[in-house]
Amino acid sequence: xxxxxxxxxxxxxxxxxxxxxxxxxxxxxxxxxxxxxxxxxxxxxxxxxxxxxxxxxxxxxxxxxxxxxxxxxxxxxxxxxxxxxxxxxxxxxxxxxxxxxxxxxxxxxxxxxxxxxxxxxxxxxxxxxxxxxxxxxxxxxxxxxxxxxxxxxxxxxxxxxxxxxxxxxxxxxxxxxxxxxxxxxxxxxxxxxxxxxxxxxxxxxxxxxxxxxxxxxxxxxxxxxxxxxxxxxxxxxxxxxxxxxxxxxxxxxxxxxxxxxxxxxxxxxxxxxxxxxxxxxxxxxxxxxxxxxxxxxxxxxxxxxxxxxxxxxxxxxxxxxxxxxxxxxxxxxxxxxxxxxxxxxxxxxxxxxxxxxxxxxxxxxxxxxxxxxxxxxxxxxxxxxxxxxxxxxxxxxxxxxxxxxxxxxxxxxxxxxxxxxxxxxxxxxxxxxxxxxxxxxxxxxxxxxxxxxxxxxxxxxxxxxxxxxxxxxxxxxxxxxxxxxxxxxxxxxxxxxxxxxxxx
Amino acid sequence: xxxxxxxxxxxxxxxxxxxxxxxxxxxxxxxxxxxxxxxxxxxxxxxxxxxxxxxxxxxxxxxxxxxxxxxxxxxxxxxxxxxxxxxxxxxxxxxxxxxxxxxxxxxxxxxxxxxxxxxxxxxxxxxxxxxxxxxxxxxxxxxxxxxxxxxxxxxxxxxxxxxxxxxxxxxxxxxxxxxxxxxxxxxxxxxxxxxxxxxxxxxxxxxxxxxxxxxxxxxxxxxxxxxxxxxxxxxxxxxxxxxxxxxxxxxxxxxxxxxxxxxxxxxxxxxxxxxxxxxxxxxxxxxxxxxxxxxxxxxxxxxxxxxxxxxxxxxxxxxxxxxxxxxxxxxx
Amino acid sequence: xxxxxxxxxxxxxxxxxxxxxxxxxxxxxxxxxxxxxxxxxxxxxxxxxxxxxxxxxxxxxxxxxxxxxxxxxxxxxxxxxxxxxxxxx
Numbered sequence: 001x002x003x004x005x006x007x008x009x010x011x012x013x014x015x016x017x018x019x020x021x022x023x024x025x026x027x028x029x030x031x032x033x034x035x036x037x038x039x040x041x042x043x044x045x046x047x048x049x050x051x052x053x054x055x056x057x058x059x060x061x062x063x064x065x066x067x068x069x070x071x072x073x074x075x076x077x078x079x080x081x082x083x084x085x086x087x088x089x090x091x092x093x094x095x096x097x098x099x100x101x102x103x104x105x106x107x108x109x110x111x112x113x114x115x116x117x118x119x120x121x122x123x124x125x126x127x128x129x130x131x132x133x134x135x136x137x138x139x140x141x142x143x144x145x146x147x148x149x150x151x152x153x154x155x156x157x158x159x160x161x162x163x164x165x166x167x168x169x170x171x172x173x174x175x176x177x178x179x180x181x182x183x184x185x186x187x188x189x190x191x192x193x194x195x196x197x198x199x200x201x202x203x204x205x206x207x208x209x210x211x212x213x214x215x216x217x218x219x220x221x222x223x224x225x226x227x228x229x230x231x232x233x234x235x236x237x238x239x240x241x242x243x244x245x246x247x248x249x250x251x252x253x254x255x256x257x258x259x260x261x262x263x264x265x266x267x268x269x270x271x272x273x274x275x276x277x278x279x280x281x282x283x284x285x286x287x288x289x290x291x292x293x294x295x296x297x298x299x300x301x302x303x304x305x306x307x308x309x310x311x312x313x314x315x316x317x318x319x320x321x322x323x324x325x326x327x328x329x330x331x332x333x334x335x336x337x338x339x340x341x342x343x344x345x346x347x348x349x350x351x352x353x354x355x356x357x358x359x360x361x362x363x364x365x366x367x368x369x370x371x372x373x374x375x376x377x378x379x380x381x382x383x384x385x386x387x388x389x390x391x392x393x394x395x396x397x398x399x400x401x402x403x404x405x406x407x408x409x410x411x412x413x414x415x416x417x418x419x420x421x422x423x424x425x426x427x428x429x430x431x432x433x434x435x436x437x438x439x440x441x442x443x444x445x446x447x448x449x450x451x452x453x454x455x456x457x458x459x460x461x462x463x464x465x466x467x468x469x470x471x472x473x474x475x476x477x478x479x480x481x482x483x484x485x486x487x488x489x490x491x492x493x494x495x496x497x498x499x500x501x502x503x504x
Numbered sequence: 505x506x507x508x509x510x511x512x513x514x515x516x517x518x519x520x521x522x523x524x525x526x527x528x529x530x531x532x533x534x535x536x537x538x539x540x541x542x543x544x545x546x547x548x549x550x551x552x553x554x555x556x557x558x559x560x561x562x563x564x565x566x567x568x569x570x571x572x573x574x575x576x577x578x579x580x581x582x583x584x585x586x587x588x589x590x591x592x593x594x595x596x597x598x599x600x601x602x603x604x605x606x607x608x609x610x611x612x613x614x615x616x617x618x619x620x621x622x623x624x625x626x627x628x629x630x631x632x633x634x635x636x637x638x639x640x641x642x643x644x645x646x647x648x649x650x651x652x653x654x655x656x657x658x659x660x661x662x663x664x665x666x667x668x669x670x671x672x673x674x675x676x677x678x679x680x681x682x683x684x685x686x687x688x689x690x691x692x693x694x695x696x697x698x699x700x701x702x703x704x705x706x707x708x709x710x711x712x713x714x715x716x717x718x719x720x721x722x723x724x725x726x727x728x729x730x731x732x733x734x735x736x737x738x739x740x741x742x743x744x745x746x747x748x749x750x751x752x753x754x755x756x757x758x759x760x761x762x763x764x765x766x767x768x769x770x771x772x773x774x775x776x777x778x779x780x781x782x783x784x785x786x787x788x789x790x791x792x793x794x795x796x797x798x799x800x801x802x803x804x805x806x807x808x809x810x811x812x813x814x815x816x817x818x819x820x821x822x823x824x825x826x827x828x829x830x831x832x833x834x835x836x
Numbered sequence: 837x838x839x840x841x842x843x844x845x846x847x848x849x850x851x852x853x854x855x856x857x858x859x860x861x862x863x864x865x866x867x868x869x870x871x872x873x874x875x876x877x878x879x880x881x882x883x884x885x886x887x888x889x890x891x892x893x894x895x896x897x898x899x900x901x902x903x904x905x906x907x908x909x910x911x912x913x914x915x916x917x918x919x920x921x922x923x924x925x
Contacts, residue, residue, distance in 0.1 A: 030707065064593040071590050074587075134639070148544075
């Protein structure tokens with residue numbers, strides 16, 4: 001070898017190859033199967049790991065440099081937000097429900113992704129995807145942490161934030177998000193990547209982060225908007241990883257196509273069910289709206305999703321199986337979820353409310369074919385009950401779907417007046433589902449979904465045995481954190497502090 | 505309407521989140537490290553068992569022989585969470601960038617004596633593959649370990665190892681272009697000096713007890729390798745022979761080792777003080793691995809120094825490691 | 837044809853980047869929303885380093901885009917000179 005040779009200038013691709021790909025070696029003392037024991041069992045065939053394409057070629061020096069710059073900007077904003085009582089800049093305190101739900105449900109999902117990506121970053125047998133997944137793992141812990149830090153300041157002044165850790169594991173509605181991430185983590189490495197990297201990040205994350213965070217900014221919450229957009233800049237890398245991963249699997253072997261298709265069908269549906277919570281956040285919980293869930297879906301779901309699946313058609317991949325059912329549900333789900341949350345508001349660590357007159361006008365305009373016809377009458381009934389000094393509550397326990405864990409409150413795709421309910425018998429037990437999509441997911445892998453922890457069942461068993469007060473203590477639910485927004489301490493305090501500010 | 509809210513004094517409802525209050529009380533506002541680390545991992549009511557290993561839980565403390573009553577006792581004394589970690593590394597990276605520029609602009613590599621360059625090539629460049637193994641091993645600990653304060657620093661450590669592998673690659677490109685990396689890989693795969701280490705790392709990559717991997721990689725192997733290679737061979741031998749330029753380009757590694765060993769030692773100390781059983785397990789792992797890796801590193805040291813001196817340097821490193829173990833409460 | 841897009845945070849730094857993208861993609865459409873700006877085009881969009889450098893009057897590393905990037909859509913190809921987004925259909 002010729003030492004002191006003048007180095008050629010390497011281009012980015014070549015440099016990245018040398019700095020990552022070239023680090024690994026083919027083991028000769030141990031069998032690859034001992035080092036990567038989980039890479040085969042899902043049936044995905046990989047003939048050549050080196051065919052993996054790295055979309056963004058970040059070496060660690062560049063990673064540290066640019067991420068540090070993002071971090072400096074981010075913490076400058078949340079420090080200022082904390083020092084200047086930035087929480088009083090939000091449009092009104094109803095908005096806080098959206099970010100409580102976010103902290104309780106989505107941030108733990110970020111954390112789960114962090115751990116899941118560390119696992120697949122170790123289990124894949126090729127250095128390209130290993131490094132890409134490791135980078136995503138470290139990004140995901142960033143997201144969980146920046147979210148906790150942003151919420152920490154809200155926690156100082158409002159109810160419903162402080163018990164997020166316990167509620168993540170115990171309260172009923174957080175089980176929706178956690179079962180989604182637990183499902184992905186308990187799957188094999190390739191399915192995990194399709195679940196989180198492709199279906200969630202590529203197809204759905206734009207719906208969560210882009211219009212909602214733009215909405216946060218519009219509602220004066222710069223802390224949330226900043227973590228949202230700052231996280232989303234990492235997501236651009238993650239989405240690209242998800243897309244590269246799916247192309248890689250499809251190109252490696254034709255036998256992979258039906259397996260990948262099955263996962264796309266499953267995870268698209270799982271993701272869409274999870275996002276019904278975001279639909280309610282967008283349509284009901286942002287006091288000032290940027291766009292409706294329907295509008296967001298049209299841009300980031302339909303337009304973007306169609307483009308993607310047209311692109312993947314060359315591999316023989318079809319759009320997800322229950323796409324049409326999702327499309328039919330878009331004008332309904334936010335209303336159904338919000339009505340559900342409102343009637344079970346005694347059991348949620350956030351407040352809900354009936355829409356105001358101007359909310360109703362907006363909802364009518366955005367949902368001309370459904371809101372007035374199907375949902376306004378139910379809201380009017382709830383409003384009338386309040387006006388007569390009553391309260392619209394449903395003290396019956398919701399029946400939860402065995403798969404998505406949402407209450408079975410959705411309607412038939414073709415008949416919005418009929419509640420949708422499906423059942424499957426498996427090994428002598430009856431299991432309940434909210435939809436054909438969830439029933440289908442169950443029937444592909446019943447031995448997995450029978451294990452699901454169901455919070456309502458747990459409430460009826462030892463040691464709680466149906467005692468509501470004992471349950472509230474077990475899930476750390478204080479009465480001040482739950483119930484109607486209009487009567488809440490959060491509202492009273494927010495208005496008092498705001499008044500103090502404007503008279504000073 | 506933009507309102508002037510800075511002047512209002514309003515009373516706080518909560519000092520902190522409940523899980524932090526339970527751990528640390530609420531007299532003090534918790535640090536961002538505490539908020540970012542404690543109790544972030546799901547603990548109970550996990551939904552499904554892993555399809556890849558149905559006998560395990562999704563987060564399973566029993567994957568290790570080490571038992572902790574509370575895994576959150578294993579805090580990182582550096583208090584690294586993503587932001588502090590990244591800002592620290594970005595600062596070090598800036599220094600390294602200017603070090604690379606200095607070495608380049610002063611033509612320090614070209615002016616270096618051939619024997620020094622030969623050592624850099626033969627000893628340092630193949631190590632980038634060892635760093636890749638360390639990256640994989642730490643990724644495993646992060647993925648399968650228990651409790652965020654223990655697992656979080658491991659993903660940082662994994663990325664650091666990737667970073668080190670990349671600094672070594674840049675050094676290789678400076679001293680011999682792409683051919684340097686090719687020759688180093690050839691050595692790693694075939695030359696006698698490297699085979700014991702490569703074999704040991706392949707063996708370690710088959711271990712699935714996350715704490716065992718942590719101990720053998722981060723405490724034992726790194727605890728021998730960095731004092732031997734960077735502190736002694738590079739910073740002393742090579743510098744004496746006119747190789748300061750090399751030492752400038754491995755500054756990150758030297759500082760990184762000094763910084764991260766505080767964390768590794770503190771984890772071991774806490775685990776050892778938890779129970780006699782833990783202590784016995786740790787001693788067994790460390791004792792066998794320390795002897796094993798000492799012999800593995802002997803031919804590696806031989807690439808830089810003559811046989812007798814190699815023996816001496818390796819046994820110094822071994823003694824230093826056992827001193828650290830003693831300070832952490834082991835072998836007493 | 838399908839639309840590709842890139843969304844950036846709306847701030848001083850990205851003003852010039854967006855202007856550069858507009859120059860290189862005369863058919864692209866620019867949409868402003870709260871705190872963000874979206875640039876979209878049919879099938880193909882390119883972000884060129886040289887044009888950005890002319891706009892900002894200094895050297896620009898394509899990876900700097902990461903700092904203000906919110907999201908994108910399309911197959912990505914990035915090297916030191918350009919980032920290209922395409923759909924194949």
